[in-house]
Amino acid sequence: MALHSYRIAREPYYCPAGDEIALFEAAHADRLPVMLKGPTGCGKTRFVEHMAWRLGRPLVTVACNEDLTASDLLGRYLLEAEGTVWQDGPLTLAVRHGAICYLDEVVEARADTTVVIHPLTDDRRALPLDKRNELLTAHPDFQLVVAYNPGYQSVAKDLKESTKQRFAALEFGYPAAPVEAAIVAHEAGIEPAMARRVVAVAERSRNLRGRGLEEGASTRMLIHAGRLIARGVAPEAACRMAIVLPLTDDPDLRDALAAAVGACF
């Protein structure tokens, strides 16, 4: 089976913040393209993994970047001893064999790249591979999911209107403090009381969003800090290493944030 290695064997931990699981299941039942919006490290990718596991579908993930070309998604000819051979790209793979294709940070891809998904995301559900002269009809199980972070999207980096309007969207944010603490406690393996303190640090940093920080600490960062704490690092030192120093290079903000971290423990 072509996508065997893309199957998710064990349940990825995911703590729902609302009814997103039911909504996604409904969208999947109709194979609607879904767009996940939310800040970095708030659990978009984990959610997709969880849903792929829950729905029993393979998951093909592509991290988009500005050098990503259409061929990187669709596939290309390679030269072998006997001549040329076509190699499916990740999107083609998912379309052909029926997987959830997840394009992470989709706005990073150039606009001319993202238009290749257009025929897949309307009722045609087909992928033209012009180089192969093939019109590939999507496998019934194929679903497209894209994710991006609207927070730092500038005008230069935004989806075309014609792309946007093909998707149903789910919005993600950082979970409410008790939920986030439960997540940190589970993922990092620390006591719930300590996890609550780490989440308090995150609130401090999120207060600085727009006051010098582009973004506050993500849930992922908190888990990193929690893991350091679980390894026996003192909480303040762990938060400094996993949160304060990665977040900013501005000495004033760093000092303020370090002092605020001190207030949390």
Added chain:
Amino acid sequence: MDGVGGDIALADVERRLRAYGAALWGSDPPLRPLVREGDPAALRPRFDADLVRLPAVWPTLDLYRAALAHAGAHRMFSRPWPAKGLKPLLTIVVSLVEDARVEHLAMRRLPGLRRLWAPFHRVEPSPSLMAADLLERLARALFDTGYRDGNAWVDKGQRLFFERPERWDDPNFSLALGGDLAGDLGKTRVQINARGHRVDPPYRDDNGGLWLYDTPPEPPRDADDPLEAVRPEPAEGEGTRRNGPPQDSSAPAPLAVADTTALRPVARYPEWDHRIGLHRPDFVQLVECEPELRRPLEAPADPRLAGRVRALVRHAVVARPERLRRQKDGDDLDLDACIAASAARRHGHAPDMRVFRRVRRRGRDLSVLLLLDASHSTNDPANDRAGDGTVLDLERRSADLLAGALAAAGDRFALAAFRSDGREAVHWLPVKRFAEPYDAAARGRLAGLDGRWSTRMGAAIRHAGAALAAQPTLRRLLLLVTDGEPSDIDCPDPRHLVEDARKAVRELTGRGIDVVCVALGGDPHTHHRIFGRRNVLPVDRVERLPDILPTVYVRLTG
């Protein structure tokens, strides 16, 4: 702000303190220095709904932090009470209990604050029955459960305070317990100097923010105020810290440079008459004159802003696609290379496996002409919170920021200004030509621009188009920065110059030159009419420049 009696100046740490306060409490009130005659050690912070005032100089940064954390706790958990009719002693004791209450609430959320505040509670048990001593010891007793004083009044306060911590959430708890304790203190005949009372420890504010007086909103300073003694003088000296007042803007216009500098007619341009639907040939004369040299503008106040603009300009890809052959990796096979590789293999040679080709955008292929409006209206004050500058200041600062970024990115760009004095004298003031570097002289010319006369936009746009058309790049951009709409002394019909400018923009667009207007005020409808809705970017502050630049570049790269 020279370190009299202290080591840390508020001005030096203000930014990090504000960030600290914002991180703790999520609100970011402005900080103002508290300036008062007398003993600096007696100064206490104060806060109200909008401001936190801190001594201009204080011994340690931790004292500032402690004060800010304490004031933040009040702003978070305290609701001011009406002070009318209350005795000074009552308000003092209630305030003290309230201080302890909000601190404990704050420490529930942020336990580390205990380590910040504890070092300031240094008073030890003593037999003194002076009110000030008793109050300070009560402050410590209410902060520190482990503290044992021995005085019956202090112990009672401590016992009642810690008896029912679940009542701390109720602000009236302070009123009740404080009232009780104040009553006890009134019965003993301890001496209290309500007027000279000083809150201790020093990080705590003067409690002025806890009480509502009859004379809001001014900070009360009338002698009838029952709590006048509890608070230091209201701080004066606000607004002493404004960053970088624009140095030359308010000065009267210098001597008419244009009269002394040789006016060089450089071109004649047609003007569009919308009533007859025809160009009037050679109708406008454009003269070039050198702007006066002045001291260059200071570097932008916020280096991070400059950095962001620079990064945006640098990362904008403005280039024509380029096909790279014989690549190791690529989107398509390079057929020639494939044949060569197959042939080599059949000959028994090692084939060159660089058999791909790909398309890439490399290099930068863009010319920008930044054209500033230097008409009289640019002397009007701008809607700019960074200072009391004029529109021209805003133009100059934005232009300097952008020019620095363009120079750093190595883009071809020119910078000029225009204004007009009738159709025979449309002035063109070159600040930097395409071939010149953006150096101190250019920056001096930029600083030397002044606002005079009128705005005959069409001729300036046509001249800019001529300059841009000569540039050998793929994309050419005219960025016109203006505050108003076209007008001139010899044009009674306001529509005439608007239509002419619109025509001029269309002529440029037809030659493949993008025209974008950065509008610093003015009538948006006129701008939309001239430039087209999509090509007008309204900007009210120089800080917004990074937000609008991408809009310009996306147009060029898209």
